Amino acid sequence: MAMRMSSLFLRTLRDDPADAELPGHRLLVRAGYIRRAAPGIYTWLPLGLKVLRKVERIVREEMDAIGAQELTFPALLPREPYETTNRWTEYGDNIFRLKDRKGVDYLLGPTHEEMFTLAVKDMYGSYKDLPLSIYQIQNKYRDEARPRAGLLRGREFLMKDSYSFDVSDEGLQASYDAHRAAYVRIFDRLGFEYVIVAAMSGAMGGSASEEFLAVSAIGEDTFVRNDAGTYAANVEAVVVPQAGPVDASGVPAAHVEDTPDTPTIDTLVASLNANHPRPDGREWTAADTLKNVVVVLVQPDGARVPLAIGVPGDREVDPxxxxxxxxxxxxxxxxxxxxxxxPSLVKGYIGPGVLGEDKESRIRYVLDPSIAEGSAWVTGADEHGKHVLDLVLGRDFTADGTIQAAEVRDGDPSPDGNGVLHTARGIEMGHIFQLGRKFAEALDLKVLDEFGKLVTVTMGSYGVGVSRAVAAVAEGTLDEIGLCWPRAVTPADVHVVATGKNRDRDGDVFAKADEITAALEAQGLDVLYDDREKVSPGVKFKDSELIGIPTIVVVGKSLENGVIEIKDRRSGERREVAVESAVDEIVDEVRGRVAGAGA
Amino acid sequence: MAMRMSSLFLRTLRDDPADAELPGHRLLVRAGYIRRAAPGIYTWLPLGLKVLRKVERIVREEMDAIGAQELTFPALLPREPYETTNRWTEYGDNIFRLKDRKGVDYLLGPTHEEMFTLAVKDMYGSYKDLPLSIYQIQNKYRDEARPRAGLLRGREFLMKDSYSFDVSDEGLQASYDAHRAAYVRIFDRLGFEYVIVAAMSGAMGGSASEEFLAVSAIGEDTFVRNDAGTYAANVEAVVVPQAGPVDASGVPAAHVEDTPDTPTIDTLVASLNANHPRPDGREWTAADTLKNVVVVLVQPDGARVPLAIGVPGDREVDPxxxxxxxxxxxxxxxxxxxxxxxPSLVKGYIGPGVLGEDKESRIRYVLDPSIAEGSAWVTGADEHGKHVLDLVLGRDFTADGTIQAAEVRDGDPSPDGNGVLHTARGIEMGHIFQLGRKFAEALDLKVLDEFGKLVTVTMGSYGVGVSRAVAAVAEGTLDEIGLCWPRAVTPADVHVVATGKNRDRDGDVFAKADEITAALEAQGLDVLYDDREKVSPGVKFKDSELIGIPTIVVVGKSLENGVIEIKDRRSGERREVAVESAVDEIVDEVRGRVAGAGA
Structure with missing residues (x-):
């Protein structure tokens, strides 16, 4: 049945909603797709629900196509399994917790690794039962600290999460690859630009991990890629290669120098150039200095542990x-x-002399991997107003390890050796990762292998933000006059506009629009039909631009000349077609055939 | 794609789950449709999800058919609207409440009257926008005190709730009638016995209200109906007619008598017959006495208000x-x-003398409507060991009103005057009711009428328990060997069983079963295919009986004779058919055509 705007539960708004930050979000609210019910919590109005269901269907079809089986876990979950994996604590304030009338603890599921793992443990016991991929499409909950950006960071959101179960690492790789291929098909079908980047697995543990990002200036994630397209990674996941050792044989012995009033890298560099010129005459730069940054790691149990990070003085630690x-x-x-x-740490003059688990401070000391064995540095001398020069890594100081925490910059060499990196922003749409055996070990999911021995299962975890995809598509496809849906997820295939004033006066127009609508539906198309009376053509056109259905059909005055108008929402191109062939032409256009060639 | 049991995420259980009370629930767990995740909270496994989605689709189709529009509200809801209607308090322990990280109150929606009302208020403003019916199919939450009976009383459950909005009472009646007709179609399609009963609107306020009950001995609701089928009502909703006045002119003046040690009706009747024989010689019976029961009403705000109820001594107050x-x-x-x-109440001897808002006790006093003006009673004299005889309603005592609280019994006259009532039990599957203007008033939902005047909207509220329907159908259709689905909601149309031991030894059997499965799917049927190797025919047959798909096709040894077996799950009837015509015959059987006549 056509959605008729005379009765559709829809009101388009002229003004932007006060609390909407992003253009796509503003349009989704203005065009009557969603309404805010509470911060980060949205109601899906009829048009919005159509889009959501289309995305959901695409995801389901591609999951089913790789043999994944759908089931549904509750959203209201008992505490116990999350206690076992320690996530009850690790999630901190990020999950919604509640008690039932008996005081028993529950949470609203943010992600369901535990429940899936336990279900497989409950039902399966042999390697012959595997591989298995199971999934659900379900509302999830996260108590975001700053629920903003509309559907992009909701507190109640629809997500597809799937999990694979395998006996061997090769099996996990195969399940991962199958999901990756399915995700490529899903995001190809959604019809917007995306990129697959290497990602951190973060709090989930595990090893290999990739994200599917919608390329978008308003995205919250920063990623880097090289020009050749051989490397792309979330900034968090960039692995700067370890610099190879350099020859330090020509470096003089380390020597402490007076550098009064040089608590910052800039003041230090100026002081060095003024008072301690280099023998070779080169200017000192920030890159010659080693900056030691000390932070505190707050553990989930609340314990505070200091960590010292050494980075070249021309780079910051990226939080x-x-x-x-x-x-x-x-x-x-x-x-x-x-x-x-x-007390051994002197603010502004911290040096490797006191840092390290085996040193006076007993503070773990880790270096940026760009710092090479044998390289010489100017760094703090652990005394106010003093720095040490020609301090050589491996000769004069050591560290407890390395860390990937220094900022990554436009122009940095690509870790794969192929050109340089450029940064861009994206919206995380999907995430696939190899969990490995972390959850299976915590929850004791073992099966008998072919030799009758109990082995721990290895798992993959794969997510698509379904409601987020709606927002990402909206953001990625809108233009200056409204939403502009790709065909795959549009709430209707065609928007038929009858421009008559009312059925009494413009009976022919309404009758023809009724007829075309019915004919299009008979051909299997979904139609949004603006059959409102006493609404001006101008308002109807504006609404059709705002709502953003790809093909707009205007039935109006030109009917007298035997023609109606077909308008392409994205290009704005209009053409008049004879009434007799209108339905065929519209169907061809929607089906992507050359107009007039088909049917 | 067929569900293949060799890879389907399914394990049938030989033993009943420990915590399952009802036969249908036991079978749903044993046959691998659902799993318990926490008390009253269930996981839907692949087979169960198929049934759930079929019920959901039937409900959606019938809602769409009456022009109701689907949308989706969040499950996580802000406190404020529920505060405005006082339901935040009224729900007591029955809802799940939680706080977000900022300490703001939320609830998990038990029903969404407030949200729907506010959405309409937000978007609509004129009588021309109405009537409107909108609905959602969504997980709801109630913190049941005794979550038992499996899906019948879950704490997380799938429900369709719709709401109608009209300007006039006639409009509401029309919306109500449309929903009622849709519900009749829904429950007819589900394929089990149900009855429509008059119901109380309970905590929801409002006037007309009916329930759709699945007739079932394990149901939690008691209802009554007469033999003629002209009257059916939930016991709570039975309205006993007010007895007409009787002539009290021959009744002597009331007189107090000593009735020592008669704190109960039985002791009183015995004492009367022994010591106070009636002038006309009839025996006293409990029905001649008036029992005054005092209870305390605990208001939502915690206030305790006593209430006295007068009922004939041969009846109890029905809690x-x-x-x-x-x-x-x-x-x-x-x-x-x-x-x-x-202190004016004497335990065991409470009489109307002190009861009533205008009397000494100031306790509101209400009577069962079977007590007629002019009728004479024996009742407490408000003094220990004393009763008053010949106390006439209207002459000697009055009450503050009537109440429908006395028990209703098998054999009571039908309130419509048509025969007598019989009691039976049922499962509430759907509830429709005319809310009226209660919520619209509380939330200030007004529209301009045709004269430009603001009028309050009148609402209807209509629910179907979707997950509960799955359980009710299971309970209503099972037999002693397993589940036994009606065609409308079966997880698959056909269960194909290949009885060979393995593909090496019984290649022909598996090949033919593969072929039949593929052919049935090509005809649009959903197939569950038991293609497991190394599983005995006995286990496969038992599983097929337990799982309960209506048509079971056995491909096995008889293939040598060119036949396969088609078995009707409910009747147990089996017939052999030639392999060549098997697919056509199965399709006919599933489609409900006479075998062999169609295709």
Missing amino acids: KRLEAQVAPAEVAAFEEKDFAAN | KRLEAQVAPAEVAAFEEKDFAAN
Whole structure:
């Protein structure tokens, strides 16, 4: 049945909603697709629900096509399994917790690794039962600290999550590859630009991990890629290669120098150039200095553990990269009280002399991998107003390891050796990763192998943000006059507009529009039909632009000349066609055939 | 794609689950349709999800057919609208409440009157926008005190709820009638016995209300109906007609008598017959006495208000009927402390002398409507060991009103005057009711009428328990060997069983079963295909009986004779058919045509 605008539960709004930050979100609200019910929580109005269901169907079809089986777990979940894997604690404030009338703890599921793992444990026991891929499409809940960006970061959101279960690593790789291929088909079908990037698995544990990002200036994720298209990664996941060793034989012995009033890299560089010129005459730059940044890692149990990070003085520590490395711990500033508790650290002059688990401070000390064995640095001398020069890694100081936490910049070499990196922004649409045996071990999911021995199952976890995809498609396809849906997810195939004033006066127009609508539906098309009376053509046109259905058919005055108008929403191109052939032409256009060639 | 049992995420269980009370629930768990995740919270496994989705589709089709529009509200809801209608308080322990990270209150939606009302208020403003019917099919949450009976009383459950919005009472009646007709079609299609009964609207407020009950001995609802089929009502909703006045002119003046040690009706009747024989020689019976029962109504705000109910001594007050009358207040016992606080009440001898808002006790006093003006009673004299005889309603005592709280019994006259009532039990599957203007008033939903005047909208509310329907159908159709689905909701149309041991030894059997499965699917049928190797025919047959798909096709040894077997799950009838015509015969059987006549 056509959606008739005379009775459709829809009101388009002239003004932008006050709380909408993003253009696509503003349009989804203005065009009557969604309404905000609470921060980060949305109602899907009839038009919005149509789009959501289309995305859902595409995801389901591609999941079914790789043999994944659908089931549905509850959203209201018992605490116990999440306690076992420690995620009840690790999630911190990010999940919704509640108690039932008996005081028993529950949570609203943010993701269902535990439940899927337990279900397989409950039902399966042999390697012959595997491989298995199971999935659900279901509302999930996360108590986002800053629910904004509309559907892109909702607190109640529709997600497809699937999980694969295999006995061997090769099996996991095959399941992962199948999901990856399905995701490529899903995002190809959705019809917008996306990129697959290497990703961190973050709090989930595990190894290989990739994200499907919608390329978008308003995206919350920063990623890098090289020009050749051989490398793309989420910034958090960029792995800067370890610099090879350099020859330090010509470097003089380390020597401490007075550098008064040089608590920052800039003041230090100026002081060096003024008072300690290099023998070879080169200017000192920030890149010659080693900056030691101390932070506090707050563990899920609340414990505060300091960490020192050495990076070249011309780079900052990237908070997001650092957080991804240390999760589930959170990063906090090293404050005055922390300096007071660690008297060997001299603020502004911290050097490797006191850093390291085997040194005075007993603070773990990790270096950026760009810092090469044998390289010489100017760095803090652990004394106010003093720095040490010609301090050589491996000769004069050591560290406890390396960390991928320094900022990644436009123009940095691509880790695969192929050109340089460029940064861009994206919206995370899908995430696939090899969980490995973490959850299976925690929840004791074992099966008998072919030799009758119990082995731990290895798992993959794969997610698509279904409601987020609606927002991402909207953001990625809109133009300056409204939404502009790709055919795959449009709420209707055709928007028929009858421009008559009312049925009494313009009976012919309405009768013909009724007839065309019915004929299009008989051909299997979904039609949004603007049959409203006493609404001006101008308002109807504006609404059709705002709502963004790809093909707009105008039945109006030109009917007198035996023609109606077909308009392409994206290009704005209009053409008049004879009434007699209108339905065929519209069907061809919607089906993507050359107009007039088909039917 | 056929569901192949060699890879289907399914394990049938030999033993009943420990916590399942009802036969259908036991079978749903044993046959691998659902799993318990927590009390009253279930996981839908692949087979169960198929049935759930079929019920959902039937409901959606019939809602769409009456022009209702689908949308989806969140399940996680802000407190505020529920505060406005007072339901935040009235729901008591029956809803799940939670706080977000900022301490803001939320609830998990038990039903969405408020949200729908506010959405219409937000978007509509004129009588021309109405009538409107909108619905959603969505998980709902109730913190049941005793989550048992499996899916019949879950704490997370799938429900279709719709709401109608009209300007006039006639409009509401039309919307109500349209929903009623749609519900009749839905429950007819589901394929089990149901009855439509008059119902209380309970805590929802409102006027006309009917329930659709699946007739079932394990149902939690008691209903009554007469033999003629002209009357059916939930016991809570039975309205006993007011007895007409009787002539009291021959009744002597009331007189108090000593009736020592008669705190109960039985002791009283015995004492009367022994010591106070009637002038006309008839025996006293319990029906001659008036029993005054005092209870405490606990208001949602916690206030305790006593209520006295007068019923003939041969009947009890029915707690469920009473609760339905006084909701949202709850009924508590009148305890020793309450007697202490009301010294005019003499336990065991309470009479109308002190009852009534204008009397000494100031306790509201209401009578069963079977008590006629002019009728004479023996009742308490408000003094220990004393009763009053020949006390006439209207002459000697009055009450503050009537109440429908006395028990209804098998054999009671039908309120419509047509024969007598019989009691039976049922499962509430659907509920339709005329809310009226309660919610619209509370939330200020008004529209301009045709004269430009603001009028309050009148609403209807209509629910179908979708997940409950799955359980009700299972309970209503099972037999002693397993589930036995009606065609409308079966997880597959046909269950093909290949009885060979393995593909190496019985290649012909598997090849033919593969071929038949593919041919049935090509005809548009859903097939569950038992292609497991190394599983005995006995186990496969038992599983097919347990799983309960209506048509079972066995491909096995008889293939040597050119035949396969078609078995009707319900009747158990088997017939052999020639391999060549097997697919046509199966399709005919599934499509309900006479075997062999179609195709």
